[in-house]
Amino acid sequence: MIVVSWNCQGLGQALTKRTLKDLCYKLRPSIVFLMETKQRTWVLERLRRQLGFFGGEYVEPDGRSGGLAIWWEEGMDIHFFEKTKFFIDGVCREKQQDTWHFTFVHGPSRRAERPSFWREFTRIHRSQVIPWLVLGDLNLLTSSGDCQHAGSSNSFFLLNELMAQGHLVDLGFKGSPYTWTNGREGDANVQRRLDRALANSAWQNLFPSTQVLHELRLGSDHCPLVLSTDAIPKPKGKRFRYEMQWELQDGFTEVIQQGWHKVTSGSSLFQLAKKLQSCKQTLKDWSKQHRSHKSSDVQFLLNELALLQQQPMDANNSRKQREIIQHIDKIWSEDEAYWFQRSRVNWLKFGDRNSSFFHAIASRRRSRNHIVKLKDDMGRWLQQPADIEQHIFHTFQNLYSEHNASNYTDILNLIQPTVTDEMNSKLCATVTMKEVEQATFQLGAFKSPGPDGFPGVFYHRNWNLVRTHIFTAISHFFEHGYMFKELNCTNIVLVPIVKNPEMISQYRPISLCNFSYKIIAKILANRLKGLLDCLISPLQSAFVPGRMIQDNILVAHEAFHSLKLRRNKGCPYMAVKLDIRKAYDSVRWSFLQDVLRAFGFCERWVQWIMQCVTTVSYSLIVNGKSMPLFYPKRGLRQGDPLLPYLYLFVSNVLSRMFNEAERQRYISGFQIKRGCPKISHLLFADDTLVFGKATYQEAAQILEILRQYAVASGQQVNFSKSAIIFSNNTPFCRRTEICAQFAIRSDSSVSKLQGWKRALLSQAGREVLIKAVVLAMPSYAMACFKFPVRICSLINKEIRAFWWGQQEQEKRISWIPWTKMVTSKWHGGLGFKDLECFDLALLARQAWRLINHPNALWAQVLKAIHFPDVDFVNAQEGSNPSWAWKSLLKGRNLLQHGLGWNIGSGESVNVWSDAWVPMLPSFRILSPAPPDKENLKVSNLVSARGTWDTRKLNALFQPYEVNEILKIPLAASCDTIVWHYTKSGDFSVKTAYFVATSLSMATQPSASRPSAFWKSIWKLRVPPKGPTSLLRSPLLHPWVIVSLCGACEAMPWQT
Known part of the structure; x- marks a missing residue:
């Protein structure tokens, strides 16, 4: 300390x-x-x-x-x-x-x-x-x-x-x-x-x-x-890391070229590794001779100042001190400008471009991740660095060690080959330069580098220099199917999962892979993710393009709501939330390989994947110190672009096991309402929610499935973090019996499931909203649930006070109202998000997906429960609705303000009630409908030649309406629902938020136009405080400032 x-x-x-x-x-x-x-x-x-x-x-x-x-x-x-x-x-x-x-x-x-x-x-x-x-x-x-x-x-x-x-x-x-x-x-x-x-x-x-x-x-x-309170440690040598500040110094480009162009022999992957080593050594030697003056000069001046301050103070001494202080002040000013440039991209989302903020956050993270003492497996505190390092090393060495696996042929037989020859052909296509370049620039430039010390920014800034050798090396991997192990070396850093961790299990191992390896993994991931929707169970909602984790959250919420409403009638049911212990780190490589083959992937693709997975070596970084290398025998790396997609295939096996058990009636699943699809389980990445009857027999079957899955895959359930919720008609004695069977305390289910809802609105969550990315934490919840207006208003108030500098009871001038602060910068506001409007925009997105994905599981469940006989647009709230359903209806109400039809044949669109004319107010016909034509379809306005029937149009509508209708092109395709506020017709949260804020201010979205003045102001290349200070200008506020005498309250010229 x-x-x-x-x-x-x-x-x-x-x-x-x-x-x-x-x-x-x-x-x-x-x-x-x-x-x-x-x-x-x-x-x-x-x-x-x-x-x-x-x-x-x-x-x-x-x-x-x-x-x-x-x-x-x-x-x-x-x-x-x-x-x-x-x-x-x-x-x-x-x-x-x-x-x-x-x-x-x-x-x-x-x-x-x-x-x-x-x-x-x-x-x-x-x-x-x-x-x-x-x-x-x-x-x-x-x-x-x-x-x-x-x-x-x-x-x-x-x-x-x-x-x-x-x-x-x-x-x-x-x-x-x-x-x-x-x-x-x-x-x-x-x-x-x-x-x-x-x-x-x-x-x-x-x-x-x-x-x-x-x-x-x-x-x-x-x-x-x-x-x-501790002896000041002596500075130790740091691992090599490419520094962006080198790019600002003279001669840097020549040094990079010198290191990169050194002649090497061997395979292309070997040559790439050697070129990176050559650049590393060249940069290390060069940096020792060309240190930045901002560090060396300042330290020299500080030392000189220390000597002067210990000497008697005379005129000469005083003059020298003033000169040194001025020089130090000048260098620090330059340093601040440099860090401002460096931190802009990284921290722009936090709304603070100050270099001190960048440094402070980095220092704070280092301090938080520093391990001072740790409990071992026996509960004893370890305080000596050597003891802590040894304990961590042996823990992870054991974690990544393979254990004997039994025969799991019966489990693999549940997997039907679904990868077609056409899919395999696309997966194994020859790699192209465009593909390599796309993967390179998709990866983060400023992520922590791997053992070689080169982050993505090195490749991005020097792409013209390195692109040819990178492409040649990657092509070599795809042609021969073998990974050069040195490129697959990985550092592991430990990040605390909880505040003030005490045990190693409370740290998450994050893998820092070499960027050159990540390019290969990213190419494979890009090829694979486009096929996941066809291969992965619809009960899995995470990591699959086109699906959202909120989909299964909505289904789970409806299930919990149904369990809560069940009284004395019917069979009691339960929902078991399963947590997998070290889910990613415990995957067996042999099991993953067999699963990929069972899905029908060709041997060439499987070899590529397994080369990426099995050639890895680890070096743990503990308090900045690198531990000896060791070679794992199982596990997937958190930090590898392939991780989420490969884990989907592993967890998909568990899904098939539950489906088979339901088919054979070993478990019954849960039908929320008659007409609903029966649900036996839901998957949320590495978390699983299992439904069944609250009986001893079904609990035993679930446990047996989990045991077989664990033996085959290495995935062990952590029952201490698992939970059970029962329907209200489950007898207390049966609840106790089943909880004991799962080794879960009967009260843990209540605390866990209630905690899900409380955590969304916690004080910590509100603090993150205000101090970091305002909407990062609650966005998942907002996509499913309508936050109470009181909570949104409270958070908006805190944001407003934080911005204007208000502290507790201290009052500050709010130079513009909140309604102006939430408007865009081009309209004279600050571009803040109004939480209530943003919540509605996210709910509108989910409502849009419900309309456009009617065959998705979650859409089928909601339709069977809430609108079995009508479409979603005309659905009603009903009796005893869930919080999620009421929230979706609020999102639908916002959606309807921009929802319309793109006319094809016109057979599905009602002329009077539907929105189908883009340029009319509310996109609807305003002319009154004749009594005998209330159900008239747009197709009735089309002539036999496939053009608009102008005679009918003139008879039914006003001239301005006819003009707008004639602008609509006709086609022989089906009518489609569109969002009128985007050119493509696809829904966007940005435009929906704009509509929500416009409605809240009782204005039409189309009536607001960007201000040329504010557009020019915010485009100026000046610090953000410049345009912001204009908001305080008296010229923008119609206030009359009158100077009165403090004694007699008269004008100055009257005293």
């Missing part, structure tokens, strides 16, 4: 902020305590967000002086007891560490204020029985050694008396002996040690390796204090 304390003497200066940012980047502190901030809370909050700290607490300044701030990173559990203008008092607990008390102090500089302050301070320390840390600018000395010239003996007494009463000791320091200077020259210069860290014996026992460092004075008269 690192704690930084600094009397910054105002954060208004750019140099002061840059110094603070540099400290945070370099040290990644857990807590930062700032004194004399002289800034309002909203300014400090903005800076906190830029630096990536999790939380903050503040004491407002008193006029132009004072002000305290404390920031902390994620994982620090902090509670505050008291805040005054002189101190902040509270307790802290970091992850699994013990709780300790802190008092961050900015002692009064005025003697008259000191007695009252120290009385309050004495009251605090009298109750201390836990570890206690006192840190900050105490504005007192302990001895004459704390100052360059003699100080007040009274100040010596006060601090020594306090330390004695509180049983506090000075933790000492390293660095310059003084923390403050008056900045004067010669004999007038005064330097003192006013900042210090004090602690009681309990603190020292808890953190025996605590060190305090006095950093350089820069941007303030005080130097920052850095308190570290």
Whole structure:
């Protein structure tokens, strides 16, 4: 843990902020305590967000002086007891560490204020029985050694008396002996040690390796204090990684060409690996000789500044310090501009293009992923790095080890060959340069690189140089069917699944594959995914193009709703939610190979796939250190483009096993309503939901299927994370019996399934909405369920307050109303999303899919339940509707505002009630229908020659309507439903959102036109704050600002 304390003497200066940012980047502190901030809370909050700290607490300044701030990173559990203008008092607990008390102090500089302050301070320390840390600018000395010239003996007494009463000791320091200077020259210069860290014996026992460092004075008269509870580690050599900053330096292109064009021999794949190695070595050698001045020069200047600050202050010394500080400030300004350029693409979606934000997020992730201690399989804490590394290495070595598999021929016999010769021919076609290039640029440019250190941006930026050799190497793989193992080396990094993980099972292994391998895998994935809809069970809704995971969510919701409505009548039913333990990591390679063959894939395709899967080698990265290579015997890599599609074939076997059991009546499945398809199970990627009668016999059959599947595939069910929900008419004793049979607690089902709904609207979810990608987390839920208006309004309010800088009860001017903020930037708004309208747009998309995919399983289920005798457009809510159905109807209501017909033959379209004339308001005929022609079809308006019958048109419609009808081309095809707000006629969430916002503001979408003024403003190549500041311009607001005398309230010329 690192704690930084600094009397910054105002954060208004750019140099002061840059110094603070540099400290945070370099040290990644857990807590930062700032004194004399002289800034309002909203300014400090903005800076906190830029630096990536999790939380903050503040004491407002008193006029132009004072002000305290404390920031902390994620994982620090902090509670505050008291805040005054002189101190902040509270307790802290970091992850699994013990709780300790802190008092961050900015002692009064005025003697008259000191007695009252120290009385309050004495009251605090009298109750201390836990570890206690006192840190900050105490504005007192302990001895004459704390100052360059003699100080007040009274100040010596006060601090020594306090330390004695509180049983506090000075933790000492390293660095310059003084923390403050008056900045004067010669004999007038005064330097003192006013900042210090004090602690009681309990603190020292808890953190025996605590060190305090006095950093350089820069941007303030005080130097920052850095308190570290661990010995400061020496910097270690990093693994090679291609740096984008090299591209900005002279001679870079020549270096890349030199390394790439070195002559090598061997196969094309071997040559590719050697060329990458040559570039790697060339870049390493070149980078040592051409280091960026932004790092080396700054460090040199900082060292020189440190020497000057330890020397007597005279005119020459003062001048040199000013020059060095100006030079450092200039370099940091250039560095900020560089990071702005680098971070634009990566972080544009977060709405913040500041380089400090980029650095802070990266530092925060590194800190979160760092493993300090870990529990082993026996529950013992491991704290030594060697013990942690050994435990992790053996755990994953065992995880990826193969276990004996029994004969599973009966399971494979359930798979009918469905891959045709034509499919195999397309899969095994000769690879083309276009295909290679497409795959290369589909892969992320800035994803973490594999062991070779080259990310996608290297290939993208140097494509003209490397494209020929890349294509030759990939063609070699497809021609010969063998992978060069060095290209398939993979690093594994561990990402926490839960907050504050304690065991290795609470980390997710993410594979960092070499980009050159990922190009091959992406080509295979692109070829395969187009066939998945024909090969994968319709009960699987994940990863299959054309399907959405919300489809099965809707079916599951209807099933749960039906189970809840079942009373005393009928047979009791159950739904079992199964979680697979390490689903991707436990797939048996032999089983995958046999499954692919059983589906009918040709041997050449199977060989390509298995070469990608079986030639892998792993190196675990633990706290930045690479572990020895090992060779797995099973598992699919999370990070491999092939992973989701290959896993579909494995899980499809389980689906066929349940289908066979249902066919033989071993399990009964569940029919939500008469006329509905019977459902035995639903698949959500690696999660499975199984339905059946709540009987001991069916539970035993489900367990037997899972056992056979586990033996064959290696997929073990994690019953501790599984759940069961029963229909309301299931007796309690039977629930208990079945839960015991599955080894699931009877209350786990309720908590799990209720948690699904609560998690969608959690506080953490709302925080992510506001601080990151506003709609990333709830979008899945919004596509199925209508969020309550109250919740949407609350989140919109928080977004609005966050944007304008409002903090708690502090009021800020909202320069434009919320209705304007949610309009597009080209219309003078800010382009924010209104959650309620966005929710409706997503529901409208699902309603559109329900109309256009009537044969899908989820569509059949909804039709049988809610509109068996009518179409979806005319469906009613009905009695006891589910939340999902009511939500879909709201989406349909929005859809109908843009839903219309593209005329083919006209036989399906009613002239008066349907929308079929694109350029008319609401796309419908407004002329009244004659009583005898209410059911008239558009086809009746077409002559025998296949053209519009103008005589009939003129007799029935207004002239302007006739003109628009005549513009519609006729065809002999069927009539099709279209979305009128896109040129293609296909539905889009973007246009539906536009319609929803227009309706909410009681305007027609077509009436709004982009403003030429705002289009030109937002197209300017200036920082985003430029156009945004115009929104505050008085010229855009019809406000009358009148200057009145504060005393008599008269005009100035009247006084």
